[in-house]
Amino acid sequence: MTSHQNTQTMKPATAAKKLGVYLEATPAEFREGVVSRSELSALQADPPQWLQDLRRNGPHPRPVVAAKLGVSIAGLARGGVTEALTTEQIEELKQESPEWLQRERATQAEVRKETVRIKEMHAEKAAKAAQKDDKT
Structure with missing residues (x-):
């Protein structure tokens, strides 16, 4: 029997909350998809320019x-x-x-x-x- 590990995902609103940013100000591709835990970790570890700008301004x-x-x-x-x-x-x-x-x-x-x-x-x-x- 093989075990399948499902990737845990979250709604964009949850991810935005964890990132401390205003959801409506995020890029459309962020708002329209789902975010996996690994993607969230990557965003936290190495924030892209849009995230840096949102956090700053x-x-x-x-x-x-x-x-x-x-x-x-x-x-x-x-x-x-x-x-x-x-x-x-x-x-x-x-x-x-x-x-x-x-x-x-x-x-x-x-x-x-x-x-x-x-x-x-x-x-x-x-x-x-x-x-x-x-x-x-």
Whole structure:
């Protein structure tokens, strides 16, 4: 009996998400086909010019825009940003620093602080539990 190994493929949308690019800005041949895991690995290891350009200039998908602005995806929506933005547009927003962006950045900073606090609390509890187990 011979075993056949199927090549795993993914939809272009999934591949674009893994590559961190906006699907609608990719070349037509990328959007219209399927992407194998080996093709994805090759794109990640040695990105073609179109991928380098997209990563550098955009338009960028919402997760990338949110990260570049230092806010959450929900914060983008609350700020009225629903479209993909180019690097230039993101820089303009940073320069303008509208009130919603300042507010969302402050919210994100608080969320990060709380996440660190909870992580430290769990680590402390785990250390105490391990210490207690060592004594018994």
